[in-house]
Amino acid sequence: MARKPPRPAGRSGSTPVPGHVVGTGDAPRSGTVLDFPGPRRSHRFRNTVLTLVSLAVVLGGLVAFAVFSPVLALQTIVVQGQSLTTADEIDAALEPLTGTSLTRISREDVLELLADKAPIEDVRIAAEPPSTLVVTLEERKPVAVVREGSEFVLIDSAGQHLAGVADREDVELPLIDGGTDAADSAMFSAITEVLAELPDPVLFRLTSASAGSVDSIKLSLDGDRTIFWGSSERSGEKALVVEAMLAMPAGDQPVKEFDVSTPDRPVTR
Incomplete structure (x- = not known):
């Protein structure tokens, strides 16, 4: 029986063999198709949401424990x-x-x-x-004592009553003349403003404070000495001058009055 001659490659009507690439002058070769997985965004998003929810639950539990435990x-x-x-x-x-x-x-x-x-x-x-x-x-810092009836009361620089005083002799603060009735006056406010500026070593040596007017404030010291302050203006400067003057060694003639009404030119008498 006569054999049929093989069909030439590349002729029209030829049928490619599955799994082979056919081309002129090329030998057949095998090929593999790879199946790549789809994107995993949905899985990552779900895991992120679950993590955040878990953290929120834990934090909520901690807050509830701290507040109500x-x-x-x-x-x-x-x-x-x-x-x-x-x-x-x-x-x-x-x-x-x-x-x-x-x-x-x-x-x-x-x-x-x-x-x-x-x-x-x-x-x-x-x-x-x-x-x-x-x-x-x-x-609040007490700066003076006022008399209230038969008792004494501590006051601050605003004139507010702070506490009662059991024994006046135990309190090293000046007594303001006029008692609580004078607390609303301009002179009372001027005096407390001055007292608030004084350093404690000076404040604790005062025995009383008074004023005939807002421009004539007078402070009484132990040893029957006085400080003529004048008005409450420049009280910070006056306080420094008084502290320095009281720290000076005593002279042959005792000083009875320190006048610091003009702090640039203090006078002793």
């Missing part, structure tokens, strides 16, 4: 910086905070409860877990 409930109050008030007074005033979580107690809460305590100007608070609150008081 009885472990951090206030049990002990430590009071510092008091001289015109007592620790017992402050403890009693802050009693409503007992049992409150330390994380929920603010400086404003403490100030509100101490609002009726005249000597207290400001407070600082610090929590000491698990159950202690440290309250540091900033009290």
Whole structure:
């Protein structure tokens, strides 16, 4: 039986063999198709969302624990910086905070409860877990004493009553003439303004303070000596001059009056 001659490559009508590349003058070669996976953005987004949700749940749990847990409930109050008030007074005033979580107690809460305590100007608070609150008081500075009936009262530079005085002799502050009735006068304000400028070593040596007018303030010192201050203007400069003059060695003739009404030209008599 006669054999059919092979069909020439490249003739029209030829059928390519699957898996081979046919071309003129090229030998057949095999090929492989790779299947690349699609993008994984959806998986990354889902994982990110799940992570964020988990973190939110954990943080929420921590916040809830800190705010509501009885472990951090206030049990002990430590009071510092008091001289015109007592620790017992402050403890009693802050009693409503007992049992409150330390994380929920603010400086404003403490100030509100101490609002009726005249000597207290400001407070600082610090929590000491698990159950202690440290309250540091900033009290107003008393500058003088006034007579109120048969008693004596400490006042600050604004004329505010701070505390009663059990024994006048125990307080090294000047007595302002006129008592509490004079507290609203211009002369009273001028005197307290002067006293607020004095350094403590000078202030504690005064026995009284008076004024015939706002321009004639007079301070009495121990040893029957006086300081003629004049007006309250330039009080800072006058205070420095007085402090320097009092620190000078005593001369042969004792000085009875220090006149600093003009601080550039102080006079002694």
